[in-house]
Amino acid sequence: MKKVLAIALAISxxxxxxxxxxxDTGTGGSGGAGGAEIALxxxxxxxxxxxxxxxxxxxxxxxxxxxxxSHNYIKPEDASDDFYLAAIDLAVxxxxxxxxxxxxxxxxxxxxxxxxxxxxxxxLLDGAPRNxxxxxxxxxxxxxxxxxxxxxxxYLAGYAAVMDGMTNLGFMGGMAVPAxxxxxxxxxxxxxxxxxxxxxxxxxxxxxxxxxxxxxxNDTNKATARTxxxxxxxxxxxxxxxxxxxxxxxxAEAEAxxxxxxxxxxxxxxxxxxxxxxxxxxxxxxxxxxIYNTDSWDTFGGKTTYFNAENNGVALPTxxxxxxxxxxxxxxxxxxxxxxxxxxxxxxxxxxxxxxEIEVSxxxxxxxxxxxxxxxxxxKVSVITR
Numbered sequence: 001m002k003k004v005l006a007i008a009l010a011i012s013x014x015x016x017x018x019x020x021x022x023x024d025t026g027t028g029g030s031g032g033a034g035g036a037e038i039a040l041x042x043x044x045x046x047x048x049x050x051x052x053x054x055x056x057x058x059x060x061x062x063x064x065x066x067x068x069x070s071h072n073y074i075k076p077e078d079a080s081d082d083f084y085l086a087a088i089d090l091a092v093x094x095x096x097x098x099x100x101x102x103x104x105x106x107x108x109x110x111x112x113x114x115x116x117x118x119x120x121x122x123x124l125l126d127g128a129p130r131n132x133x134x135x136x137x138x139x140x141x142x143x144x145x146x147x148x149x150x151x152x153x154x155y156l157a158g159y160a161a162v163m164d165g166m167t168n169l170g171f172m173g174g175m176a177v178p179a180x181x182x183x184x185x186x187x188x189x190x191x192x193x194x195x196x197x198x199x200x201x202x203x204x205x206x207x208x209x210x211x212x213x214x215x216x217x218n219d220t221n222k223a224t225a226r227t228x229x230x231x232x233x234x235x236x237x238x239x240x241x242x243x244x245x246x247x248x249x250x251x252a253e254a255e256a257x258x259x260x261x262x263x264x265x266x267x268x269x270x271x272x273x274x275x276x277x278x279x280x281x282x283x284x285x286x287x288x289x290x291i292y293n294t295d296s297w298d299t300f301g302g303k304t305t306y307f308n309a310e311n312n313g314v315a316l317p318t319x320x321x322x323x324x325x326x327x328x329x330x331x332x333x334x335x336x337x338x339x340x341x342x343x344x345x346x347x348x349x350x351x352x353x354x355x356x357e358i359e360v361s362x363x364x365x366x367x368x369x370x371x372x373x374x375x376x377x378x379x380k381v382s383v384i385t386r
Contacts, residue, residue, distance in 0.1 A: 036072035038064050038288070039091035040100040044079035051241055052280065055263045056102035056125055059284025067292060081132065084109035092117055098291060100284060101125065104177065108132050114140040121297070123287050125280065126179060128304050144287050144300035149308035150179050151354040152347050153276040154186025154237070155193075156316050157259045159343055160274060161235055162194035162205060164335040166257075169207045169381075170233035172225060172247055174215040174240025176365030178357070183239045183261065183276060184209060186354045188376055188383060193352070195380035207383040208233060211366050215241035225250035235259060235273065248272065257331075264317040266331070273331040279313040286311075309347035316340060 040060050042053045057073055064071035074091055076083040084106055091099050099120060101110055104127035111129035114122060121142050128145045130137045139145050161169055171187055173180040188207060195205050208228055212221050225236055225247040235257040238244035244260060251258045251271035260266070260275030290296040299305075307313020318337060320326035329337050346352040358375035360367045369385045372378065 035094055036070040036091075036096060038069055038071040038098045038100070039094065039096040040071075040073040040102065041084060041087045041091065041106070042073055042075045043103045043105045045241070046075070047073055049241075051262045052102040052126065055278070055280030056100055056284055059281030059288075060100055062281060063285045063288045063292075069292070079105060081108040081112075085112055088113045088117070092120055096120065098123065098288065101127075102280070103127065104179070110143060111136075111138065114138075114143050118142055121291060121301070123284060123300075125283065126278075139302055139304065141302040143302065144297075145304040146283050146287065146300070147304055147306050148179070148278040148283075149306055149314050149356070150182035150276075150278070151186035151189070151356040152309050153278065153314035153316075154183040154239075155190035155347070155352070155354040156186075156314070156340070156343065157237055157274065157276040158187035158190030158192075159194045160190070160316060160332065160335050160340065161237075161259065162191045162198070163339060164273075164332045166234045167200075167205050168232045168234045169205065170225075170228040170236035171207065171209045172221070172228075172236055172238050172240060172243055173211045174243055175213060176211050176360075176367075180211070180239055181360075181365060181367075182356045183237070185356065185358065185372075185376060187237050187276075188372060188378060188381055189354045192376070192378050192381045200380055202379045203382040205381040206232070207381050208386065209367075209369070209372065209383050210386045211364075212240055212243050215243060217242040217245040219246075221246035222250050226254065229254035229256045237261070237276070239276070244268075264321075266317065266328075267321070270331075274316045274329075277315050277317060279307055279311075279315065282312050283307045309344060315344070 038060055040057055045053045047053050047057050060071050074087045076087045088099060097120060100123045102125045106124055107127040107130045110122050110124045111131055114129060123144050125146045128137055129139050129143055169191055171184050173184050191205050221243050228236055229250060236247050237259040238247035239261045248258050248269040248271050257273050258271045260272045262278055264277060265275045266272045287300050290299050317328045320328050355376060360371055369383050372383050
């Protein structure tokens with residue numbers, strides 16, 4: 001009973017504090033906390049995190065401003081299921097009809113909220129609703145579960161790096177969760193295919209593959225990246241949220257290169273040559289359009305939809321923001337947009353279909369070098385894991 005009361009008090013206090021953490025923009029919404037019809041709940045990051053929160057919010061803003069619909073975001077005080085659900089409660093109290101939740105951290109909160117608020121539509125990005133112990137997965141008709149083909153985006157990154165002449169590739173993922181695994185598997189496969197296309201010898205591509213165990217910017221992750229660069233890695237695919245900041249810092253000191261993730265991170269550091277992006281804004285806009293304009297919610301509601309190359313769900317950046325004449329491939333030595341468009345077309349056509357999942361014996365999800373080599377049919381790429 002004491003625990004229940006403690007949680008209730010914490011949520012009550014959260015609801016008060018959250019009022020100061022909402023941003024209301026646009027017109028046409030109803031009253032309440034923020035008074036917005038479309039609300040986004042941030043995860044533990046900020047709205048300008050250069051990752052999931054920012055990319056998702058950009059989609060909300062693009063659609064809502066175009067359609068003149070009120071919109072806001074709410075940042076919970078803590079990254080936990082209870083606080084996420086409390087933030088959803090606050091959004092609904094404010095009149096939200098659509099709630100966007102960016103990331104797998106919201107899986108449990110949306111699992112609970114979908115029953116609690118059957119008349120509210122939820123857009124859950126990069127996750128599927130589940131209970132806390134993973135014993136039940138359920139996506140109600142009022143939930144659109146959106147996942148991304150990270151293996152395709154990672155494939156493009158690995159392919160580009162090798163076609164650009166790089167033969168020493170690093171991978172630093174955060175935790176070995178499905179999305180991060182898929183990025184890494186695709187990266188190795190793209191490198192393998194590019195090496196084959198170039199006629200390189202077996203073992204000519206060296207790869208160091210590592211999971212940090214967190215998604216943080218810290219000295220340990222910077223030291224790991226520094227060591228990789230000292231061992232000759234020309235580029236590191238930084239695939240772990242704020243881990244990327246640590247890698248970029250190490251790369252700047254080593255005068256080396258980085259591949260960003262999720263959103264275009266070239267604006268964060270001169271070391272970022274490209275980014276394996278997810279169409280976060282694009283997917284949000286498409287689902288919102290199904291609600292407000294095309295009466296096609298059933299295309300997404302009650303199911304999981306993968307966004308991939310075929311529906312503009314993954315890519316390498318091809319434009320530079322605020323400069324229509326700039327070259328988004330200017331940080332490559334030789335890889336061109338024409339080469340990119342050709343390999344991208346092969347993903348759209350399905351003639352290239354990277355593997356997303358492999359059998360891994362370690363409960364952590366971290367594959368061994370042997371598991372990676374065998375499952376991904378690597379011969380040109382010689383991989384070691386740490």
